[in-house]
Amino acid sequence: DGGITQSPKYLFRKEGQNVTLSCEQNLNHDAMYWYRQDPGQGLRLIYYSQIVNDFQKGDIAEGYSVSREKKESFPLTVTSAQKNPTAFYLCASLRQGQNQPQHFGDGTRLSIL
Amino acid sequence: SQELEQSPQSLIVQEGKNLTINCTSSKTLYGLYWYKQKYGEGLIFLMMLQKGGEEKSHEKITAKLDEKKQQSSLHITASQPSHAGIYLCGADGTGTASKLTFGTGTRLQVTL
Numbered sequence: 271d272g273g274i275t276q277s278p279k280y281l282f283r284k285e286g287q288n289v290t291l292s293c294e295q296n297l298n299h300d301a302m303y304w305y306r307q308d309p310g311q312g313l314r315l316i317y318y319s320q321i322v323n324d325f326q327k328g329d330i331a332e333g334y335s336v337s338r339e340k341k342e343s344f345p346l347t348v349t350s351a352q353k354n355p356t357a358f359y360l361c362a363s364l365r366q367g368q369n370q371p372q373h374f375g376d377g378t379r380l381s382i383l
Numbered sequence: 384s385q386e387l388e389q390s391p392q393s394l395i396v397q398e399g400k401n402l403t404i405n406c407t408s409s410k411t412l413y414g415l416y417w418y419k420q421k422y423g424e425g426l427i428f429l430m431m432l433q434k435g436g437e438e439k440s441h442e443k444i445t446a447k448l449d450e451k452k453q454q455s456s457l458h459i460t461a462s463q464p465s466h467a468g469i470y471l472c473g474a475d476g477t478g479t480a481s482k483l484t485f486g487t488g489t490r491l492q493v494t495l
Contacts, residue, residue, distance in 0.1 A: 301481060312487040360425060371416055372483060374425035
């Protein structure tokens with residue numbers, strides 16, 4: 271079945287450590303997205319990529335980095351510069367064109383040790 | 384930037400009762416997407432509305448977009464425990480869903 275796979279489901283970060291969240295899709299979608307979800311704040315866009323080897327900052331990109339070397343993969347690195355990384359992270363993908371919804375993975379919950 | 388306000392923030396209804404969730408935009412919407420999320424999981428796409436006055440239904444869930452395309456409502460008829468979760472609306476400001484702005488969500492609990 272086609273879909274979006276996020277891993278790991280749970281992740282713990284130590285102070286000063288960078289961690290990378292994985293997002294893989296086999297839907298052949300061009301665009302991919304990373305969102306952060308905090309209680310009571312809905313989803314906020316971190317980074318997005320509409321084509322391989324290109325990506326744009328979203329609303330809260332500081333302290334995060336991404337790469338898009340393959341169409342299927344869009345990993346997110348939470349760097350030590352992100353002082354409040356505890357959140358639920360969601361990856362999404364989109365087939366470009368009219369009336370197409372974004373499809374979401376099952377998320378990764380990141381906590382600080 | 385586009386802002387979306389959802390109301391109510393949370394809702395507890397008895398099984399079998401009807402309910403309505405609202406989503407109001409500060410700007411005219413090119414498209415409005417409704418998603419459902421179970422706690423700790425990803426978002427499941429429900430419906431997308433694009434035209435003023437448009438209404439769509441799927442099983443017991445009906446979504447409407449007003450004529451001015453600034454407000455949408457999600458109505459659930461005869462609620463069931465399976466309807467419990469967080470409902471989020473997402474606004475399309477470009478016409479391609481390439482960048483969505485999401486509301487803060489409405490948490491629905493259905494009691495027996």
